Amino acid sequence: MVTDDHDRRRAFISNLYQLGDALHSHGHDARTADARKTLAQLRRSLTREYQPAALDFLFEQNPPAREEETWLLVAGLFALAPSSPNHGERRLPLGAAMRKVDQGASEARMRQLLSVAPNSVAHYVRQAVQLLRGHNIALNFESLLDDLVTLSSAPPNSRLAHQVRMKWARDFHRAIDSSVHADTDDRSGGASA
Amino acid sequence: MAFDLLDEHWVPVVGEDRNPEEVGLAEAFTRAHELRWVEGEAPVVTAAVYRLLLALAHRVYGPDSGKSWHALWDAPCFPDGPLLEYRSRFFDRFDLFGARPFLQCPGLPREKMGSAAQLVLNRSVGNNATLFDQTTAGDRPELDAAVAARWLVTVHAFDPGGLKTPYRSDKSSERALCNFFGTVVVEGATLKDTLLLNMPVYAPGRGKPNPTRPDDCPQWELDTPPSPEPDKERRPPRGWTDLLTWPSRRILLQESRHNGRSTVNGVVITPGTRLRTELADAELMAAFRQRMTKTKHGLFPAGPKYPVVLEELRGVWRHCRELLLPAPPANPRQRPRVLDHVAEYAPDDEVYSLRVFGQQLDPKGGAVQTWFQETVPAPVALLRVNDTDDRVEQLLGYAVGLADDIGAALQWLERLYDEALAAERAHARRRSTLSQWYWPELPAPFGTVLRDLGVVLQNAQTAGSVSQAALFAPFEWWKETVRRVANAAVRTWAWQLPRESGRQLLALADAESRFQSRLGGLCRDYDIDLDRCRDEDEDNGD
Numbered sequence: 001m002v003t004d005d006h007d008r009r010r011a012f013i014s015n016l017y018q019l020g021d022a023l024h025s026h027g028h029d030a031r032t033a034d035a036r037k038t039l040a041q042l043r044r045s046l047t048r049e050y051q052p053a054a055l056d057f058l059f060e061q062n063p064p065a066r067e068e069e070t071w072l073l074v075a076g077l078f079a080l081a082p083s084s085p086n087h088g089e090r091r092l093p094l095g096a097a098m099r100k101v102d103q104g105a106s107e108a109r110m111r112q113l114l115s116v117a118p119n120s121v122a123h124y125v126r127q128a129v130q131l132l133r134g135h136n137i138a139l140n141f142e143s144l145l146d147d148l149v150t151l152s153s154a155p156p157n158s159r160l161a162h163q164v165r166m167k168w169a170r171d172f173h174r175a176i177d178s179s180v181h182a183d184t185d186d187r188s189g190g191a192s193a
Numbered sequence: 194m195a196f197d198l199l200d201e202h203w204v205p206v207v208g209e210d211r212n213p214e215e216v217g218l219a220e221a222f223t224r225a226h227e228l229r230w231v232e233g234e235a236p237v238v239t240a241a242v243y244r245l246l247l248a249l250a251h252r253v254y255g256p257d258s259g260k261s262w263h264a265l266w267d268a269p270c271f272p273d274g275p276l277l278e279y280r281s282r283f284f285d286r287f288d289l290f291g292a293r294p295f296l297q298c299p300g301l302p303r304e305k306m307g308s309a310a311q312l313v314l315n316r317s318v319g320n321n322a323t324l325f326d327q328t329t330a331g332d333r334p335e336l337d338a339a340v341a342a343r344w345l346v347t348v349h350a351f352d353p354g355g356l357k358t359p360y361r362s363d364k365s366s367e368r369a370l371c372n373f374f375g376t377v378v379v380e381g382a383t384l385k386d387t388l389l390l391n392m393p394v395y396a397p398g399r400g401k402p403n404p405t406r407p408d409d410c411p412q413w414e415l416d417t418p419p420s421p422e423p424d425k426e427r428r429p430p431r432g433w434t435d436l437l438t439w440p441s442r443r444i445l446l447q448e449s450r451h452n453g454r455s456t457v458n459g460v461v462i463t464p465g466t467r468l469r470t471e472l473a474d475a476e477l478m479a480a481f482r483q484r485m486t487k488t489k490h491g492l493f494p495a496g497p498k499y500p501v502v503l504e505e506l507r508g509v510w511r512h513c514r515e516l517l518l519p520a521p522p523a524n525p526r527q528r529p530r531v532l533d534h535v536a537e538y539a540p541d542d543e544v545y546s547l548r549v550f551g552q553q554l555d556p557k558g559g560a561v562q563t564w565f566q567e568t569v570p571a572p573v574a575l576l577r578v579n580d581t582d583d584r585v586e587q588l589l590g591y592a593v594g595l596a597d598d599i600g601a602a603l604q605w606l607e608r609l610y611d612e613a614l615a616a617e618r619a620h621a622r623r624r625s626t627l628s629q630w631y632w633p634e635l636p637a638p639f640g641t642v643l644r645d646l647g648v649v650l651q652n653a654q655t656a657g658s659v660s661q662a663a664l665f666a667p668f669e670w671w672k673e674t675v676r677r678v679a680n681a682a683v684r685t686w687a688w689q690l691p692r693e694s695g696r697q698l699l700a701l702a703d704a705e706s707r708f709q710s711r712l713g714g715l716c717r718d719y720d721i722d723l724d725r726c727r728d729e730d731e732d733n734g735d
Contacts, residue, residue, distance in 0.1 A: 115695040
């Protein structure tokens with residue numbers, strides 16, 4: 001069931017976030033060490049195909065069979081940038097997060113990410129996540145997982161795949177809108193017939 | 194061989210069972226109460242046949258007073274007596290091929306006879322290249338007499354301008370009358386209702402409808418057929434039926450007979466009579482509007498009155514104020530004058546349809562580009578809206594303005610996208626496509642607004658005052674509808690675009706995001722306008 005899958009994804013991401021939080025849990029050295037170990041295993045799973053510990057963690061989360069690969073990818077991506085948002089901030093969806101990075105670099109990467117074939121998306125998302133880690137920007141992995149699941153299951157040029165990529169592009173520009181385009185600019189094109 | 198248009202079947206109608214059939218002119222009246230409407234092979238044919246039927250109906254039935262109109266309206270069918278009497282007087286004027294051929298000029302030389310295809314406006318003849326018709330200059334098609342009769346009437350009303358075969362030397366002709374405006378027909382449940390709804394009081398002796406003179410009559414009643422010489426000097430119409438059958442061209446059909454059946458295998462069409470009149474003063478089946486000019490005393494209508502015409506994409510519903518609302522003095526609009534008696538005589542709770550017919554010519558005015566036929570609901574309560582209650586006009590204006598502004602914003606969105614990708618699209622042919630998913634979706638919901646408004650106004654007549662919440666509700670619904678339609682149009686448009694590269698997707702998202710911002714602003718402005726209208730109402734109430 002869709003709802004069930006959705007709930008399972010939420011629970012999975014919540015567990016990932018808890019792993020991230022455990023990295024900074026003071027006075028719980030054993031928990032911190034476990035978290036660090038698991039995240040290292042997950043991180044390695046991005047480059048090495050068979051990582052027993054990563055797979056153990058994955059199957060504990062009870063993923064739907066058709067989503068296993070994507071869950072493992074997202075777990076690895078989270079392990080790359082597990083930091084939590086700063087106080088008062090929130091995790092940003094991919095497009096908006098990329099916007100927060102220096103514009104020249106992020107726009108080029110965003111263009112690449114939007115252009116690539118579905119089987120190359122993982123590589124470019126990984127680069128994007130590394131870029132975000134460098135700028136200490138917390139990514140919303142919940143929406144990233146939803147999007148990647150859609151991209152992995154929808155036919156390459158389908159409306160669903162297009163919607164995901166458009167959502168990333170829109171989020172990227174929505175951030176611009178609030179910062180660059182003043183309302184007056186928007187209304188300057190002459191609206192009356 | 195005779196082809197008597199009173200008896201031969203050539204008027205295209207839709208019967209009670211909704212099946213198309215053809216009837217003679219006499220039968221069109223005797224069975225008008227059971228026939229539904231006229232439906233020609235093209236919108237222009239329908240409009241032209243309606244005008245001919247109205248001219249004949251006026252001459253046969255008048256009605257010469259409001260009382261006569263009510264008597265006809267209340268009668269189950271058109272009475273036979275006046276038709277028989279008229280027929281006995283003009284029995285010889287309705288033959289398509291007789292010595293006095295119907296709406297033709299027998300004095301035209303037969304050696305100038307050309308292809309019968311000239312008669313059919315969408316046929317490819319000479320320079321009139323059309324997209325789908327495969328007729329070539331060498332073809333000599335033969336038209337069935339019924340078809341030829343319909344197009345004969347249509348050519349008088351809708352023939353494009355340009356050079357024609359000259360009678361002697363004058364080749365130039367003005368486009369025929371109905372090319373200048375959208376022809377409005379108020380449609381009722383039956384053909385009888387429709388004819389009466391479009392028949393104001395007709396009393397030439399008393400100058401009704403203005404400016405009708407006592408000598409007004411349609412072409413076929415004149416003692417002599419028109420001279421083959423074109424009337425370049427222009428003349429004013431004698432009255433309403435003269436205008437309804439205006440002889441824009443001199444035409445002569447050539448009959449051919451096959452197995453006892455008449456066909457038309459040739460036609461001469463030469464320049465005809467030019468009209469000299471202020472169209473807004475004479476034409477009853479068209480709406481007009483005037484420009485507003487700013488003076489130190491305020492805004493006032495000034496300059497010529499422009500007829501409402503149909504456009505290729507944006508519907509005629511945008512002119513709902515010009516088409517439906519009564520115009521108090523110093524108002525820049527004028528609804529079709531046939532609606533004035535509908536507003537006065539028709540039952541309160543009726544909702545009629547305005548069918549609007551039009552023809553668009555190419556930029557030179559010499560060839561048909563497209564035909565239009567649109568429908569706008571016309572609740573009688575709205576036709577009667579109190580002149581002093583200008584809120585209805587304001588609200589309709591805001592509603593149309595919102596659709597126009599959002600339409601312009603959609604064009605702006607397309608421009609933004611094109612500019613962002615100017616380099617890679619430099620060689621691509623730029624064609625505006627977004628509007629095609631927006632404008633055609635709006636006539637139906639706007640019809641709902643008009644019908645709902647009619648119900649509100651009718652209830653107000655019973656209750657004695659308009660419920661403010663009910664009055665504004667259709668316009669609030671309209672805002673949400675237009676917003677939804679615009680967003681759906683953008684989604685469809687975006688889906689058609691190339692979306693392989695990230696640059697394209699980012700350009701699209703950027704343009705779309707800015708459009709959303711503007712859309713929100715336009716909807717907020719609309720809300721402010723509605724609120725101002727509400728406030729004025731409360732102030733007046735205080």
